Amino acid sequence: MNQNTEKDLQAVKDYLAASMAPDPVLAATFVAPGFTCRFTGGRVFDTPSGPTGFNAARYAWVKKRIERYDVVPAGEQTIVYSLGYLHGAWPDGTPFDGNRYIDRFTVQDGLILDTDVWNDSAEWILDPTIAKG
Template sequence: MPFVQAAFAQPSDETAEAADIVERFLEASMVPDPETAAKYMAADVAITFTGGRKFAHPRETTGFNARRYKWVKKKMERTDVSAGTGETIVYNTGTLYGEWPDGTPFEGNRYVDRFVVRGGKIVQMDVWNDSAERLLTRNHIEA
């Protein structure tokens, strides 16, 4: 997957490490293995999903996804990193693919995940994707 450093600079050890932490977290999340995923997160992590849904641990997001999808994976297309003072911001973008609860397959569902990495741990995760819009369309509901 392409790794892009802001301002076209060479990746620093800190930004490369933050990108690696995020990508390892996402890989564990897709298994899904919430306990391994949690190893990359601070104990007081703040996780917010589309629609303002708040979570405190990857097992909660795994449970939410288990209700929304029969299964879901990410096609990670890009990771962008921007170093800040004492923290690194990491964006991971791509598309989701999988099956809805009724077994109907889907693909091309865009997502953006934004992470704040501090002290070698993810302290904040914000998730946006097109799933809600796709569910409305599937159910012939006008938003």
């Protein structure tokens, strides 16, 4: 990894740590002007507080167990994938674990330009037996 790629990866790690705190104000320090978050279900947010607010309604609490980062240099930008599992509790307090997620970030000069977020939560809500395997 080159120095810019390392800086971009660190921005993603710091953003995710702040997002999981949750501290959307701190998370916002890692995003560029014009930031876009394309969230599950096609929801679009322009600040980190958007997904935080959505998650507050969907879960009693939720955290990521990050398994790995895949880093792809792309000219002046870096594409960073964060892959792993969500764990937490649904609003009624029922715990869950093993909920797959992928986040894709476009980063430049240590600032996140945009992110796409995918996970299994909607499927698990529709059919809770899926989560029980």
